[in-house]
Amino acid sequence: MDLKDIKAIIDLMRKNSLSEFELERQDFKIKLKRGVAEQVIPVEESFPAAYPAQLPPAGASGLSVVPGLAAAPSLAAPPVLEIKSPMIGTFYRAPSPDAADYVEIGSEVNPETVVCLIEAMKVMNEIKAEVKGIVTHILVENAKPVEFGQPLFRIRPN
Amino acid sequence: MSTVVDRPGKIVEDWTVWEYDSVTSTNLVAAELPAWSAVRAETQTAGRGRFQRKWVSDRGGLWLSAVVPTPSPNGRILPLLAGVAVCDVLYGLGVRHLRLRWPNDVMVLDRKLAGVLIDQFRPGLAVIGIGLNIDNQPACYDATLENHIERLADIRPAPIPIENLITVLLRRIRSLVQPLTAGDWTPLLSRVNDLWSKGRRVELDLDGDIRGGWFAGVDDAGRLLLQDDVGASTAYDPEKVRHLTEMPEYHE
Numbered sequence: 001m002d003l004k005d006i007k008a009i010i011d012l013m014r015k016n017s018l019s020e021f022e023l024e025r026q027d028f029k030i031k032l033k034r035g036v037a038e039q040v041i042p043v044e045e046s047f048p049a050a051y052p053a054q055l056p057p058a059g060a061s062g063l064s065v066v067p068g069l070a071a072a073p074s075l076a077a078p079p080v081l082e083i084k085s086p087m088i089g090t091f092y093r094a095p096s097p098d099a100a101d102y103v104e105i106g107s108e109v110n111p112e113t114v115v116c117l118i119e120a121m122k123v124m125n126e127i128k129a130e131v132k133g134i135v136t137h138i139l140v141e142n143a144k145p146v147e148f149g150q151p152l153f154r155i156r157p158n
Numbered sequence: 159m160s161t162v163v164d165r166p167g168k169i170v171e172d173w174t175v176w177e178y179d180s181v182t183s184t185n186l187v188a189a190e191l192p193a194w195s196a197v198r199a200e201t202q203t204a205g206r207g208r209f210q211r212k213w214v215s216d217r218g219g220l221w222l223s224a225v226v227p228t229p230s231p232n233g234r235i236l237p238l239l240a241g242v243a244v245c246d247v248l249y250g251l252g253v254r255h256l257r258l259r260w261p262n263d264v265m266v267l268d269r270k271l272a273g274v275l276i277d278q279f280r281p282g283l284a285v286i287g288i289g290l291n292i293d294n295q296p297a298c299y300d301a302t303l304e305n306h307i308e309r310l311a312d313i314r315p316a317p318i319p320i321e322n323l324i325t326v327l328l329r330r331i332r333s334l335v336q337p338l339t340a341g342d343w344t345p346l347l348s349r350v351n352d353l354w355s356k357g358r359r360v361e362l363d364l365d366g367d368i369r370g371g372w373f374a375g376v377d378d379a380g381r382l383l384l385q386d387d388v389g390a391s392t393a394y395d396p397e398k399v400r401h402l403t404e405m406p407e408y409h410e
Contacts, residue, residue, distance in 0.1 A: 087397065088395065088397035088398060089397050090400060095206075096204060096206055096212070098204075120396065120397035121234065121237040121261045121396050121397065122237050122261055122262060122274060122275050122276060123233070123236065123237055123276040123277075123278055123284070124275065124276065124277045124278065125278045126277070126278065126279050144365070145365045145398065145400070
């Protein structure tokens, strides 16, 4: 489905005064809503995990808001983010034993900052922060195995 | 600092090759380059091995990094592919008794002739770093390497121009990576399974949890297969294997 098809659906919704349209196929899902501001909900695409053993590309680390910590209703307390491991492997804090750690507690990171390496099968994957903030917690010890989705760092946005 | 000793960006077949006298690591220099670029240096000051070990990269060896698109669909194939490419080229040069030690150490009998370390700096691109001992003297820099390494010059007396070696290696890497973009890695898997020393007693270190068995290659999902004494196979996810140790073979 391309942009032209989506526009055609929106036109049909207008003509028929439909407020909501949803289509889901095996690897594609689209949901459109017309409201007061005629807002279009972003298209969601999902692909089946045909190859569960696949290593995600470097930099695809998951980010999530820490439950509880982030749920604080006060606007004064910004949510704390977690950088999660995008793969199974061994976690390294520095590029080599002689080198300084990529980040320490208190380090300021931006989305492009490399925070660690995860190694599997002699493939060294550089993991980027993908978020801007300050490192508040380092959750894994150097040279320890990590699981897919395991939290590695906590970041306080700034 | 790196010193360019040749024209930068020399075209070698379908590759652009950057040549340096000395760099920290050819993989690091290649980090920003596009696919089908390669970096070669006479020496590396901070060559790396697995587990953050240093890799001795003295003059006389081949230290080469090749930037390739990450093959899909399975990331487990790339480290295996790199080992196969090096073996194929060496076999073509007349080197015999070649084998792979998981995942991609290139061995001649029980000595290591070449090693591979891959860096994934950017999504979709991988840097394959290859270190090949030719007539360098790594044991002079690290005495523990004595009796554990092999050098091409010692097993193939006729010297090979390093430019020719680079050309055939890059050609082989490209010819193995390109079909994988179509997702078919079965032929390569069969090739890699021919190169293991199968039936050898090994120990897998799963972060301190040691599993012993007879190495039986990798399955079609890239998992390591170990057989027990009655021939029953167990498959291990390679990402969890910290190290594979080959047990000494005893000969009468």
